[in-house]
Each structure stands twice: as structure tokens, then as C-alpha cells.
Amino acid sequence: EDSGLCVPYLNDAPGIYSARYSAPDASDAQNNEKLLYELRDACDQQRDAYYISTIALSDPSGQIHIEAEGCCWGRIIDEYRGSGGFGYEPLFEIREYHRTFAELGAGVKGVLSHRGRALQRFIGQLRLLFN
Numbered sequence: 001e002d003s004g005l006c007v008p009y010l011n012d013a014p015g016i017y018s019a020r021y022s023a024p025d026a027s028d029a030q031n032n033e034k035l036l037y038e039l040r041d042a043c044d045q046q047r048d049a050y051y052i053s054t055i056a057l058s059d060p061s062g063q064i065h066i067e068a069e070g071c072c073w074g075r076i077i078d079e080y081r082g083s084g085g086f087g088y089e090p091l092f093e094i095r096e097y098h099r100t101f102a103e104l105g106a107g108v109k110g111v112l113s114h115r116g117r118a119l120q121r122f123i124g125q126l127r128l129l130f131n
Helices: 015-020 028-038 106-112 114-130
Strands: 048-058 064-076 092-094
Touching: 015 028, 048 114, 064 114, 106 114
Parallel strands: none
Antiparallel strands: 048 064, 064 092
């Protein structure tokens, strides 16, 4: 399960509504433009943003045996950078890399992303479960 993009300055919006932030059938460009508009007066720290992903393994009765969460923090920049990716990735910059998700290769993004981090933790717990 993914959180979508969460911006604390916007009360964690767009969050689970990320794909339809500006309208029910919105394009990525429309959603990005609304996000930039909402952040037009935000200073540097107010542009912080994150994604969270949670992976769980349950048995048929619904009992959860493994649950892992991954989080990826960055910030929303005010210009599009990069040609890869989708959604908010051209605006979501990983601070320590000074690159947006759209500028990073799939291998790097796979390690740094919320999904990648959750999966790493999940695999570690899965190994423990079966050892």
C-alpha cells in the first residue's frame, strides 16, 4: 500500500488522492501544477515531502505475520527536472542526491524509494520467518 505524495505543509495532501489531486481524471501535469500552485508561498522547509509504502504478509485468516514500512523524504522543487518517472517524480527531489526521482535511474530509485526501502525490510523479515 502506498501513501501517495504527502506534503506536511499541506496537511499531508495530496496523500491518497495523489492521482486525482486536481480532478477525478486529472493528468500528471494537472496534478503537478496544482501542487506547485498550493506551494507557491511555501519556503524551503515547508516544501518537504515524503512517500510511505507498507507491505504486509498475512495468512488466509487475515493474521499478519510480517509488516514492513519504508519512507522516502525529499522536497518539492519549483521547476520540472528529468524525463523519467511519472506523477510527481519530476518535482520530488532527494536532498542528499540533489536529483529528482525523474532524474535518477531505475536502479538508484529502486533502492532509495519508499517501495524499495519497504521491500528491503520485508525481505529481511521474510528470511527470519523462514529460518
